[in-house]
Amino acid sequence: MSDSLTRNVARSRFGAALAFVLVSTAAWAERVYEPQDPPRELTPEQAARAAENYRQYCVLCHGENREGYANDHAPSLRSASLFESGVPHAILRPLSYGREGTAMGGYLDEIGGPMTLDEVWDLTYWLFWESGAERVRLSEAPVSGDIERGRQVYLDNCAACHGEQGEGVNAPALANPSALAHNKDEFIRYAIEKGRQGTPMAPFSGTLSEADIDNVTAYIRSLAGEEVIGKVELRSLPEPEDYVINPGAPDPEFALKDDRYVLAADLNEAMVSGKRLVLLDTRVVSVWQRAHLAGSVPFPYYSDLEEKVGHLPKDVQIVAYCSCPRAASDYVIDRLGELGFHRTAVLYEGIFGWMNQGFPVVRADVAETRGSE
Ligand code: HEC
Numbered sequence: 394m395s396d397s398l399t400r401n402v403a404r405s406r407f408g409a410a411l412a413f414v415l416v417s418t419a420a421w422a423e424r425v426y427e428p429q430d431p432p433r434e435l436t437p438e439q440a441a442r443a444a445e446n447y448r449q450y451c452v453l454c455h456g457e458n459r460e461g462y463a464n465d466h467a468p469s470l471r472s473a474s475l476f477e478s479g480v481p482h483a484i485l486r487p488l489s490y491g492r493e494g495t496a497m498g499g500y501l502d503e504i505g506g507p508m509t510l511d512e513v514w515d516l517t518y519w520l521f522w523e524s525g526a527e528r529v530r531l532s533e534a535p536v537s538g539d540i541e542r543g544r545q546v547y548l549d550n551c552a553a554c555h556g557e558q559g560e561g562v563n564a565p566a567l568a569n570p571s572a573l574a575h576n577k578d579e580f581i582r583y584a585i586e587k588g589r590q591g592t593p594m595a596p597f598s599g600t601l602s603e604a605d606i607d608n609v610t611a612y613i614r615s616l617a618g619e620e621v622i623g624k625v626e627l628r629s630l631p632e633p634e635d636y637v638i639n640p641g642a643p644d645p646e647f648a649l650k651d652d653r654y655v656l657a658a659d660l661n662e663a664m665v666s667g668k669r670l671v672l673l674d675t676r677v678v679s680v681w682q683r684a685h686l687a688g689s690v691p692f693p694y695y696s697d698l699e700e701k702v703g704h705l706p707k708d709v710q711i712v713a714y715c716s717c718p719r720a721a722s723d724y725v726i727d728r729l730g731e732l733g734f735h736r737t738a739v740l741y742e743g744i745f746g747w748m749n750q751g752f753p754v755v756r757a758d759v760a761e762t763r764g765s766e
């Protein structure tokens with residue numbers, strides 16, 4: 394009896410000592426990151442222009458105050474950890490070229506977007522300065538770890554939000570080839586360790602061991618397929634006299650859901666049977682360049698709609714779509730309603746839903762170059 398008592402005491406002392414060692418190891422194993430020089434400052438004119446560009450192009454999804462989640466699970470553009478670890482790659486690159494297969498299109502003029510290279514740089518730096526973060530220096534070296542173990546850690550801790558295959562459920566698609574092509578291992582690791590402040594992404598530094606953070610990082614890296622970067626041949630945009638599809642034909646009679654939404658199958662049926670329509674693509678024009686519904690007119694959510702509606706007929710059925718699946722198209726149709734257009738509808742499933750059901754799109758001619766960057 395006294396024997397087992399001593400043993401228990403001994404065990405709990407050992408436990409306390411072990412706990413102490415673990416706590417202190419964790420404390421001194423906490424990584425220390427070197428500071429890095431801040432990027433250039435903007436002139437007041439550049440900052441004002443960048444703020445205006447943010448309002449015009451980004452508020453719809455990333456929110457009035459860069460908090461994210463206004464639409465489409467668009468991430469926060471103000472969390473400290475993003476700006477500590479990610480300027481310019483993590484900002485400039487998705488802003489310029491977009492993330493294929495997500496609602497994030499590219500805004501650079503080179504690919505058909507509305508912003509110049511100077512403007513995307515200034516907006517990147519404006520976002521940095523607004524965040525108030527201080528940059529840290531991250532290693533460029535790959536993070537090595539046990540991929541099998543990392544997969545288990547991933548399934549246990551991450552899949553609920555990021556998806557079983559990293560496809561993104563209500564969080565960014567970690568396996569997205571355009572994200573993996575520019576996000577360095579240490580950038581990914583930093584996000585896992587620190588989380589993203591003010592978002593559902595919690596820091597895992599207290600929950601996972603250093604080794605498991607490495608393992609799960611290595612696992613995410615292992616999901617990278619080869620990114621195919623294609624240079625799109627830009628098409629000329631349709632002229633107003635081509636806006637109406639099948640001008641002489643009868644209009645479709647859609648049974649609209651909630652008085653607004655048309656299902657992809659019904660829209661496809663109307664198109665196949667040659668009905669008269671105007672199709673508005675409300676996304677950033679660079680993604681219209683990549684793929685769009687046949688006959689659609691680029692009519693981005695950020696355009697001067699009062700000016701653009703001059704070219705639209707009021708008596709023809711208008712259908713708007715986007716990839717969000719409906720944020721931009723709902724926005725445009727609301728504005729059109731205020732301007733007196735009422736024969737309008739929104740494609741319920743959005744263009745990704747349309748494509749997933751096997752309906753056709755017109756794709757760009759792409760000169761394919763293999764490999765990332
Ligand atoms: C139609 C909605 C939409 C609009 C408009 C939009 N974004 Fe996004 N953005 C998204 C989504 C969704 C993602 C996440 C994509 C993913 O799953 O990886 C994203 C991701 C990003 C990222 C990557 C962030 C990270 O944590 O990796 C940046 C940077 C970004 N957007 C900047 C911008 C800027 C700047 C603008 C305005 C010029 C803009 N976005 C406009 C929807 C949008």
Ligand code: HEC
Nearest residue numbers: 461468469550551554564565581584585589592593594609
């Ligand atoms: C509760 C849901 C949730 C869980 C669980 C979760 N995440 Fe996240 N994660 C998010 C959200 C939401 C974001 C985007 C946050 C933002 O910037 O707005 C994110 C962002 C990230 C990013 C940054 C992506 C980028 O491009 O900026 C990485 C990397 C990441 N998570 C990895 C993980 C890993 C690995 C795990 C498991 C160990 C995990 N996450 C668990 C919701 C989650």
